[in-house]
Amino acid sequence: MLAEKYPEEVKQILGRYPPEQKRSAVMPLLFMAQREEGFVNKEAKHEIASMLDISETEVASIIGFYTLYHAKKEGKYRFQVCNDLPCALRGADKFLEGLCDKLGVQVGETTNDGFVTIETVMCLAACDKVPMFQTQSPNGIKYYENMTIDKTMELIEVLKMADKEVK
Amino acid sequence: MAHILLRHREIPRINEIDIYEKNGGFKAFKQAVKNMEPTEVTAVVKDSSLRGRGGAGFPTGMKWSFIDNNSWPHYVVANADESEPGAFKDRELIESNPFQFLEGMAISSYAVGANIAYIYIRGEFWELTATLDEKIAEMEKLGYLGNKLFGSDYSLKIYTHLGAGAYICGEETALLESLEGKRGLPRVRPPFPPSFGLYGKPTVVNNVETFANVPLIIDKGADWFKSIGTPDSAGVKIFSLSGRIRKPGNYELPFGTTFRELIYEHGGGIIEGRPVKAIMAAGASSSMILVDDKVLDTPIDYASVRKLGADLGSASVIVIDDTVSIDWVINKTLNFFEHESCGKCTPCREGTYWMQHLSQSIHAGNKRKQDVDLLYNVAKQMQNKCLCALGEFATMAVVTGIERFPQDFNLEVRE
Amino acid sequence: MTKQVTLTIDGIQIDVPDETLVVDAAKKAGIDIPVFCYHPKMEPVGMCRMCLVEIGRPMINRSTGQPVLNEDGQPTMQFMPKPETACTNLVSEGMVVLTQSESAKEAQKDIIEFLLTSHPLDCPICDKGGECPLQNLTMEHGPGKSRFLFDGKFKMEKQIRLGELIVLDRERCIICARCVRFQEEVAGQAVLAIDDRGRGSEIISVSEPGFDSVFSGNTTDICPVGALTTTDFRFGARPWELLSAASICGQCPVGCNITFNTRREAKSAGKVVIKRVMPRQNEQVNETWICDKGRFAYHYAKSKERLSKPLLRKDDKLKTTSWSSATKLVAEKLGEAGKDTIVLASGRLSNEDLFNLKSLADGLGGKAVLYTEMGGGDLVTQIGVGQGTNFSDMGQGDAIFVIASDLYEEAPIWWLRVKQAADRGAKLIVANSRETKLDKFANFVVRYSNGDEVKTVQDLGGTGKIAQAFSKADNAIVLFGSDGLGLEGSTHLATACANLLEETGHIGKANNGLIGVWPKANDQGAWELGFHPEPDLAAILKGKAVYIVGADPANDNPALAKALKKAKFVVVQDLFRTATAELADVILPAQTYTERDGTFTSGERRAQRFYAAVPGLGESKPDYAITSEIAEKLNIQLEGTSSVLVFEKLAASVKDFAGLSYAKLAEVTEQWPIVGRGDLYYGGSTYENTQGLGVQLVSASDRGETVSIPKVRNDAGLRPKKDELLAVPITKLYDRGTTVAPTEFLTERIGDVTIALHPEAAKKLGVEAGKRVKISFEDVEGEAVVKIDETISAGVALVPRSMGLAIREPVVIKVQ
C-alpha cells in the first residue's frame, strides 16, 4: 500500500493540487507505484483509484495512454534507445542493431536473465549527443548520452553488480 | 555578443542561486512586485514584441492581456514538454540557467494574478526535475516564492508536474487535460486557455524559453529587447541544430541570422563536407525546405521562413545532406506521428496510420507511382480537418517532401 | 441571457437561441448534418470530424461594431479557410452555413473514408446492419470504394464481454467515445474508458462486475456502429424484421416509456415473441434512456412456467377446468361471503384492473386491500407533484430531498435525473441510515440512526443550513422510500414529509411536491383508486373469501401463508403458479401487460398507456376482463370487453382522472432532441414517441383545495436495544422477484441473499464477509451470506427484500 509505505510523499503530492482537483495527482502517484516493480500492479491501480475518487477503469486508461507507464512486468531495466529522425541521422539505428546483436535480443525483447529489455523511443531531446538512450527501472529514469556499444555493455555490468549488492 | 538566455556559457554555475543573484537575478521580479502594477508588467512585455518560443510564435504580452478577470483563480503553466524531434533547448535552459526561467514564470504569474504555477515537464526529464524541485525549494527558502513576497500581498507557489511520454501533451490544451489527471487529449478551441484553462480557470501557458526572456525584458526594457533581432521577430532565439551537422547543439543567435551562418559558422558545416540538401526548421513537424544558395542566405525569422514555404516553429533545425533520401526521412517522421497521434479525432488517428503504412511500403522499395500519389493524397485529405495541429504537422513533410524532392520517389519532376 | 439570432443554413432561414449549436439549429430547420460523436444530450467534443461544414460570419467593422456591407448593401461574409465542425460551433447573428457545398461534401466523404480504413466491411453479419448510422452515412456521404489496401485493418478477437450484459466488437468501434461519455457525463459512473491511444485505442472496463452500471444498455442505443451490443439481443433478429409496440416499463414507479420489438419466429414455434426492449422518448419521464432492469428483465413474460388455463381444486388437487366453471364457482363463493370478501391486489396491475377489482369489492361490500409494505400513498394522492413537473427543468435555485430510499436500486432513472438536476445546480439532500450511490452527488448527506426517520424530516423544517437550503429553494421535491422501513414506518415518514412540504409551501405547483418511491410500477395508481394496505393483514384473512390478484403473500411471509390456510375460500389470479396459488381453491390465468393494453400511473402521477405487443398466452385473459366476468355472475355491471371502456368509466368516477381519455393519453407534442427518425446517428436508436406522452393527474393541491394531512407525532421507529440485532429491509434492483428471476443472464447480478453487518457486529458475532450464516426470528428461519457495510450502525443488519428472507419491516433477529 503506497499510502502506508510513503505517507509523507503521498501527502506532499496531493498537496500540490487544489483539494477538489486531487485527480491531478494520478500521474505522480503512478510513477510512485512503478518504483515497486517497474509496472503498476492491480493493487496499486485500485488504491490510486480510491484515493482519488476515480474509477479503476479510468486509472487503467491513463496507464494505457502514456508510454512511460507499464501494466506488465518486463526486464528490470528498460533500455530505451532513441532512433527518431535526428538520432537516426547520426547513426542511432546502427547502434541499436549492434546492441541488440550483442545482447542476442530483438527490439521489444528481454535478455534471458530478465535484466534488460531493449525498446525504442521517440525523440528524447538529446539529438546532439547521439547515440543515446535512457534506462527506465524501479530506480527511475536516467539518460546516457554519446554512448558506444562497449560503454553500454560496461554499464549493464555495473548495473548488475549494483543490483546484486542491494540483494 | 554575450548570451541572453544561455548565460551559463559565460557565467559558470549560474544554476546556483547565489551566483544567479550576484548576476542580477530576481531583481526584475522584485521590481515588478514592489513597484509595478500587474498590467504594467504585461504592457512592457507586450511592448517588447516578445513572441512565444514554443512553436506558434504568438505575441506573449497579448496572450497575458487576454486573461479573463471575471473568473478566478488564475494559473500559469510552463510548457516544458519539449518533445518535438530535434528540439532540446528547453532542457539546456532548465539544466543550466533554471533560475532565469523560474523568475520569468514568477513575473508572468504576478502579471496575470496567478498564485499557483505549474511546470509541466516531460517525464523523461525525471532527473532534471528532481534538480528543478531543489531549485524551487531554494527560492522558497530565500523568499522568492511563498507567501507575501517582498512585503507585498502577493503570494506564489510553483510546482513541477511530470508528463509520462506523450508528444501530444506539448499541445497546450492536451497538456492541461494531462495536468488535470486525464488522458492528454486536446480540447476543442475556442475557448482558449486564457479564458478556460486549467480546471476551467483562466490560464496562461508559455514555453520555457519564452519565460526565460522575461526577466531581462523587465530589467532592461522593451526597447532594449526590440533592438535585437528583426522588426518581425524581436530578440534572440535558441536554435537546436541537429542532423548531418559537424557540431550539433544549441545556438543562441539573434533573429535574422542566416541559415548559412547557423550551419557553417556555428555548426561547423556538414559531416564530410557534403552539400546541404534539405532543412527542416521546425523539427519533425516541418515542411522540407529544398536548399540552394538563396535559402542559405535567408535570414531566420518567422516571416522570412514562411516565404520559403515553411514554418520556423520552435526552431529545431534538422539538417539533411545529399546522402539521405527524403522518402526515408518521411518514413521516420510518419513513424513518429503514427506513434504519437492521440487518437481523438478520426483523420489524424486513421490518416497517420494509413500514411505510415504507405510510406513504409514505399521506402521498402515499392515506389509505385500510385502509392506515392496516394500517400500525397491522404496527406492532403487530412489537412484542414483535424482537431489539433498534430494532424496537420504530420502531413507537412509528406506533402512538401513529395512536391519538392520528386526524384527521391522516382517520380518525374512535377512542374 | 439567451437571445434569438437569425442564421441561414443551406438557404433556409431560421431563428434560434444564441446558445444553440449549428448542428442542432440545422436539425430544427430539418437539415441533417451527419454526426458520429455528437449526441444532443452530451457535451460536444468535435472528435469524429464527420460534421464538417462551411461556416461564414458577417465581417464586422471593429470601430463601429456594425457589419461591413458589400456593394449590394448585403453584409460581407467571411468564411474560414477550412471547414468547421457543426457540433462545436455556436450559431451567431447573420451566420451562413453550407452543408452541401463542394468543400463540405468533400470533407464528409473524406472522413467516412478514413473511418472505413479501420472498420470491417462485414455489414451482412453485423448486428447493427439495418439500423447502423455508419452504414447509412456511408451510403449517403461516403466514397464508392476504399483505397486502403493493406492487411492493416483491425484484426481482433471478434467479441469480448465488457460484462455479462454488454459485448464489445473492437474491430467495429470508431472511437466516437459516446459510450464513455455517456457513462461519465450522464450516468456519473465512469466504468468505461479508452485504453492505449492513436489507432490502438480501444474501449475497456475493468470494474467488477464488468461494466458495472445499471444504465449500460443505453450505450448500445447510442453506439453508432455495431461495436456495442447486448448479450440479450445480439444475433437475435435483424432490425427490419421487427415490429414495434409502445409500452410502459412495469418494473418500477418511474414509468419509463419503452418500445417492445417483436417478431414471429420459427424458433419459438411460430409465435410472436418479444426480441428486445428499447427506450421510447418521453422527455418528462425518462428522456431517451431506460435502465438495464427495464431493458432485460422482460423474459418472465415468455416463461414456460406461465399459467395458461384456469385450475380448480378437486380432491385436494388442482385440475384444469373451463373458464365458465371456474368463474362460476368464484362468483358463488364471493357472493356467499359478501362483505366478508377481501380483494387483495398489488401495484403490478393496471389502473383498469384495479378499478374493476375495487368496484367488485365495493359491490359486495367487501374490502379492497393493497398488497404492499410501504404506506403514505393517500398523501401523495392529495399533494402529488404539481402538474407540469419535470426533473429536467430543475437546477440552480431548486432543491431535491431524498429520504430512506436507495434510488439507484429502486428507481434508476429517477436516480439519473435527480443526479443531473444536481449537476445543473439543484441542491440535493440525501438522508439515509447508510451510504447509497446518490451520496456522491449530494450537497448534503444526512446520516440518521434507524428509527430516526421522522425526526430527520422534522429537522429539515428547522433553521439549520440544510433546512434553509430546502425551505428557501424556489422549488422542492421530496422523494421518500421504505429503505429500512415497513408499512408503519414508511407511513409515518410520508406524513412527516407531507407536513414539511406544506409548511415550507412546496406544494401545488410544478416541480414541487411529494413522490413515493414505490416497490411496484402502479402502486400509485392503486392508491388513486382507493386501495389501502392493511396493518395486520394476517389477522383479517381468517374465515374470509380472499381474491388475490398479482400477489404472492404465502411466499413472502410464512405468517400470511398460515393465515391463508385459515381463509374460507381463496382464489388466485396470476401469471405463475406461485406459493399462494398452491393454497388456492381456484387459479385464474392472467395476461402480462405485454399481452394486453391498459394504463399505469407513475410515481409522479402520470397516467400512461401501454399497448399489446404479443398475443395472450393460452387461455389467459386480462385481469380486468376476468374480474368483470366474475362480477357479471354476481349482477355487478363492469366493463370487460375492452380496457378503453373501463378507463372511460374510471375517468367518470375518479375525480383526479376527470376529463382523461385514451385519446388524450395518446397525444404527443414535439420533443427535443428529435430522435428516432431516419437519422439514427443523431440521438441514437431510441424510439420517437408517436403514441402518447401521458398526462400528469391534477391533485387537490393543484386545485388549491386544502388538503388534510394528519400531524405526525415525533414517532420514533423501532431501534435495536443493547445486544440486539435489528434486521431492516432494503431493496435491490435485481432480486428474485417473479418479474426478474426468469431472465437467466441476470442470475449473476441477482446473486445470493445477503445480510449486511457493521464490522463491529460481525466481529461480535464471530462471522466474516462471504460466510453463510443462519438467521432466525419469530418462527422464520433462513440463511444468508455476510456482507460488511461500515456505514450502518452496529445494531442494525440490512437484508434485501424479495431474496428469500421474509424481512418486511424492522425485526429483531438472531444470527448464528
Ligand SMILES: Cc1cc2nc3c(=O)[nH]c(=O)nc-3n(C[C@H](O)[C@H](O)[C@H](O)COP(=O)(O)O)c2cc1C
Ligand atoms: C502537437 C503539438 C506539440 C507541441 N509541443 C510543444 C512543446 O513541446 N513545447 C512547447 O512549448 N510548445 C509546444 N506546442 C505549442 C503549444 O501548444 C503552445 O502553443 C505553447 O506552449 C505556447 O507557448 P508560447 O506562446 O510561449 O510559445 C505544441 C503544439 C502542438 C500542436
Ligand code: SF4
Ligand atoms: S464503442 Fe461505439 S460508442 Fe463507444 S467509442 Fe466505439 S463506436 Fe463510439
Ligand code: FES
Ligand atoms: S466532430 Fe462533430 S459530430 Fe463528431
